[in-house]
Amino acid sequence: MSKPDFSKVLIAQGGGPTAVINQSLVGAVLESRKFREVHRVYGAFHGVRGIVDEEFVDLTQETTHNLEMVGDTPSSALGSTRDKPDLKYCQEIFKVLQAHGVGCFFYIGGNDSSDTVRIVSREARAAKYPLRAVHIPKTIDNDLMVTDHTPGFPSAARWVAQAFMGANLDNWALPGVYVGVVMGRHAGFLTAASALGKKFPDDGPHLIYVPERAFDTDRFLADVKATMDRHGRCVVAVSEGVADADHTPIAAKLAAQAEKDAHGNVHLGGGALADMLTEVVREKLGFKRVRGDTFGYVQRSFVGCVSDVDQREAREVGEKAVQFALWGDKDGSVTIHRTGFYSVDYQLSPLEAVAGKTKVMADEFISASGTDVTDAFRLYLRPLLGSGMPDAYRLRLNRVPKILKARR
């Protein structure tokens, strides 16, 4: 098959936004513009949906300065989509690429997006259309295979660590039970990141529940009670995706329980996991001050909490994708490989090894108790959080002898 015509390059962003997804976009655009064979860099609006609708913008006309500013801005600057293309959808994509004479296609996204790249790549080969298709990794879930970690995860992890650092201080000042629910349906990496907010031995989160371990409500209540007995307070981090031994999500289970208790056909709406867990703690353990937050969308798009390591790597995977595409002779997914403490290198890995697959936390990252992380995980995550992590300090306790109570 002849070499693709690289005069037109197309870039799109898919799935949930991250704090650094635009770094990858900007890295790919600026690097593409350095190649003399590239004449036009197109961006598709709202991912694959924008491709089938032919909603393209010409990124060649962007100033370098504005691109740099967009790179520093969180969330997908080209817009995103939740469409998960099937074969027919991918054939539509391919038709549009052909019509516009696109010789190179970059898709920034998670495992679904890598699968789209895989199918489009296969369609092009089948049609003998010379196309280079490269997947650029991105997801706060950190659940892609092969790669050491995914751009977007470190910044979200930093947000979660800083949020729990604050939640712990708040809970120390006004003691009670606090439950924070973190994003992550199948992989617990982001929830586990809460452990990086701990400094002193009695700091929270005291309990961390990830989807990699079966969640048992009675066991959870016993854990909370034991922590309250020990510290007089308890901070809990829970993945939204925790499920019981039969793989039934706890959120669904507690909602069904509430329905049953009500002897009616109750529509609970968005009854959040945090609300249901705090309700169970209040009811079964009788503690007074029980609070819960579901961190929601803020954790992935908060402006002003970002890891500089994440920014740099997100930029580099975009740049490397272009180099792999224009200098190499095969399609693939850009993967990050750790080469030092801390340094990385980038490779182009086969799409088949990444596409549609999900990585979860390794056993060595989860403590034997199942409610904490190990030092191996701390060592894995800490360098990703970047420089300038905030730190929490305490007063030293020089007690003053009592006078009135001492007399009694």
Place this chain on the structure above:
Amino acid sequence: MSKPDFSKVLIAQGGGPTAVINQSLVGAVLESRKFREVHRVYGAFHGVRGIVDEEFVDLTQETTHNLEMVGDTPSSALGSTRDKPDLKYCQEIFKVLQAHGVGCFFYIGGNDSSDTVRIVSREARAAKYPLRAVHIPKTIDNDLMVTDHTPGFPSAARWVAQAFMGANLDNWALPGVYVGVVMGRHAGFLTAASALGKKFPDDGPHLIYVPERAFDTDRFLADVKATMDRHGRCVVAVSEGVADADHTPIAAKLAAQAEKDAHGNVHLGGGALADMLTEVVREKLGFKRVRGDTFGYVQRSFVGCVSDVDQREAREVGEKAVQFALWGDKDGSVTIHRTGFYSVDYQLSPLEAVAGKTKVMADEFISASGTDVTDAFRLYLRPLLGSGMPDAYRLRLNRVPKILKARR
């Protein structure tokens, strides 16, 4: 009455923690230690509760360096309390102050705390015990009388602005309806701060609901529909305390409605306002992508999002409290007064003017529509957010002509 014996000074922190409450503590401790008549600076553990329990620490033994680090750490380093003392409780406080020979009492807190200072001050006068009692202002709600604003509010406001800046970008990438619920039972200042995250005319929050205006669910639905028609997306900021024209909180009203619909005795638990509002939008307007977050505790204790102006002023109200107490001859509440764009000065105001009272947003800060803020509010809030506010950038839209769709 003779001059108080200033050899022992007592400091305590009350109510909800803020990002800068420890700046006030450290300001008061360091300034006290500069006065030769002060020999010991005590801190009470967990506010007034710690006073009646005689749980004191000797802050004189702290290193200046550790105090500085604690000052930069959010949440109350001495611990806090939700106790709202009545007369009897205040008499207990007074007894302990007498027993320990405390001549000067500083309480860092909101309107309840200022009321405690007022009663203790009165009790001391009645008992002819020479005591200087000064209230140091703090609350993220910004609802204290007399003062231009309250330390703690600017940092929380900055967090809310940055959260909505991100929520808007996220909602732009994946369009739909987004509802973010912000703290504030009676005053809408913090919710209104969401407007400071807007940059472009079509940015969200498109609708802002504060407790100062009656909330009507039908009107809300009409507002959301109009915004969706106009922008194809809608970001909403709502105070947790919004209530209808009869002052019934909307959260309670929607919960009761859900109960009624279920024809059962449903216990909704912590059914959050965000969940209920998104459910109403989904049901009545039929939009598909409707999301909601209740920002919860993260907004007041997040580590790593702080206004430098707020830090500086929180430090200064602590310092000034000590100066007013030791150089002056009356009790009071430290208040902030704007003297330039932007500069402030501090005064000691009568406790009676602040204690137990609640300030709400001035009419001039709320737009005629009731769902937006005015430029007067932007001008009021912007300098408080401090330096280094993040900024959001967009790609410029240089459209590429369609090929396939154009042919049709």
